Amino acid sequence: MTYLPIILLVLLALVILVVAIVIFTAILCDFRSGLSIRDAFAQRVKYLRLDKMLAKRNIRREDYLHTESVTNIENQIRNCESCSVIKQCDEALKEGGPADLSFCPNDEVFESIAKKSH
Structure with a gap:
């Protein structure tokens, strides 16, 4: 009896195992990298x-960071940091009830997120 087919099957199984381990490691590293990026965004x-605007719209920060793409979050942070209607924003955020938030440069995005989450 020849052992060649058995040896080839064992080698093939080892190659598949190595590829699976490499893929799993790459996915795990990517996942950890994504978590650290999301944590950095959460702090910002x-x-x-x-x-506060997310809270005003009943959008949890964690849900927001989980569902929005990194590019969108960066754009929305940039919009907020360069906002020219800070006084109006502060007044709207101080109000206890619903407020007109259409002045916000991120209004359309937040409306869309709020609709998806409810």
């Missing part, structure tokens, strides 16, 4: 009016 968002 926490100290902006953007965080």
Whole structure:
């Protein structure tokens, strides 16, 4: 009896195992990298009016960071940081009930997120 087919099958199984381990490691590293990026965004968002605006619209920060793409979050942070209607924003955020938030440069995005989450 020849052992060649068995040896080839074992080698093929080892190659598949190595490829699976490499893929798993790459996915795990990517996942960890994504988590650290989201954590960094969470820290940035926490100290902006953007965080209060999310809360005003009943959008949890964690849900926002999980569902929005990194590019969108960066754009929305940039919009918030360069906002020219800070007084109006502060007044709207101080109001206890619903407020007209259409002045916000991120209004359309937040409306869309709020509709998706409810």
